[in-house]
Amino acid sequence: MLHDPPSKPERSFEIVARRIAAMIQASYRIGQRLPAERDLAKTFGVSRPTVREAILSLAMAGMLKVRSNSGVYVISRQEAPDVHKLEGFGPFENLEARQLIEPQIAAIAAQRGTEAIFAQLAEALAMMRWEHAQGREADTSDHRFHMVLAEATGNGALVSISDSLWRAQTESGIWQEIHNHMQMEDYRPMWRRDHEAIFEAVQARNPRKASLAMTRHLNNIRDALMEASKAKSMAKSTATTKPTISRGKIR
Amino acid sequence: MLHDPPSKPERSFEIVARRIAAMIQASYRIGQRLPAERDLAKTFGVSRPTVREAILSLAMAGMLKVRSNSGVYVISRQEAPDVHKLEGFGPFENLEARQLIEPQIAAIAAQRGTEAIFAQLAEALAMMRWEHAQGREADTSDHRFHMVLAEATGNGALVSISDSLWRAQTESGIWQEIHNHMQMEDYRPMWRRDHEAIFEAVQARNPRKASLAMTRHLNNIRDALMEASKAKSMAKSTATTKPTISRGKIR
DNA sequence: AGTCCAAATTGGTCAGACCAGCTTGGCTTT
């Protein structure tokens, strides 16, 4: 086979992948089977391994589906907007997810909560007061409060999700920055009141009230986050460019 | 090289990809170069094309970066999927979590959905119909439908959670059992109607309707699951053997 | 007409080879 002496900015499987994608968009329907790899190789004038790499890349992009010993099938006529790159979502996305989930967790906790749960919540609250009285942040007890609430649902999946969101939040660089650059002391009474309201509603077995209290709490967090991020953006607005490697992707 | 006579649930490049990923997480830093393809092939006891496919898949997943004539470099230590590893709870817990989250996702999707999203949803639906017409299950298109819906929210955290829940569900042994022991054909028209109702509500930009449609859909799934688990418990509930994970798609 | 089995088809994998560009280390030159 001949090569292109002038320039090879791309690996050839990328070219083939684009041609296959174009072919599909032009004249294939969903579910339809593509020609065999051997035929595609002949059609495009490349070797089978190259065709395989192209197909693999389109399969990873959610456009094709390979069924062993059967064929390659179209499952979408357009490349999926990389499903995988949801690595680092911002704190606001994270918070929105919490806003969807945690109020409902609180409501369920109000229904299913046991005395043991209430005791643990009270404990977490007491610890929070103690830490604040010491002039420290109460991240640990805060985390624990939300976790106990999730555990009160008796649903492991919800606990796991809740924990993941919390961790993703506290581990995000922006969150850390805020902790460093803001006077968190001003917010502490609010956090405390929020948690107490949630606790009371749950203990009173009032799902609606619990849900609302949690919603208010998360709204307060959102407001604080917005204020902080606004204050921060004034400080240094540059360097916000994302030098992170623009992952692979077919150009 | 030896082959596995018993069963090959996965393509070997996937196994190699996982081993490479594990190797990186264990003892590689970002920016570090991997051994040459030839060496990796020797290390893992596979051929170079297989290693190439594994590397390509990890590159598409944003974990590696291939530089021609230089080497393969680590750009992220975590693979995109399994950000949250949700395991160890039953399908009912999983489903309850979905019942909390997905209706709200549908509502948001109805508000924020773009034409491109609608097109992708329509495609997933078309594929589902086609697969059913072929007498096959439509797991792939089903998954895709729910993922596109999550993506419509523009919230990566929600996409990630949604995906995790789905995977945890389909990979659970119980779910597989049900697929094998039940006449899924009877349910197909219902699944199809459910999805169509969701699609129509989202496209009509009616959040309330979308949310309700999704709730109905998940209720139907729950009912089917209960019936199946009831039927199964009569047969035999032991024998929770863990067969090699034949990922999805049966018959 | 229905059933069953074997051949054809197809993706999955392997082996070995050559090419072109990047890297490196030794050599020449200053």
Add this chain to the structure above:
DNA sequence: AAAGCCAAGCTGGTCTGACCAATTTGGACT
């Protein structure tokens, strides 16, 4: 001795041809 230069070697990129196993299919047999 330091600086620049060039060739040998790595490394990924690609090709060829082959064999395997599972699926699919079509014809032979019942």
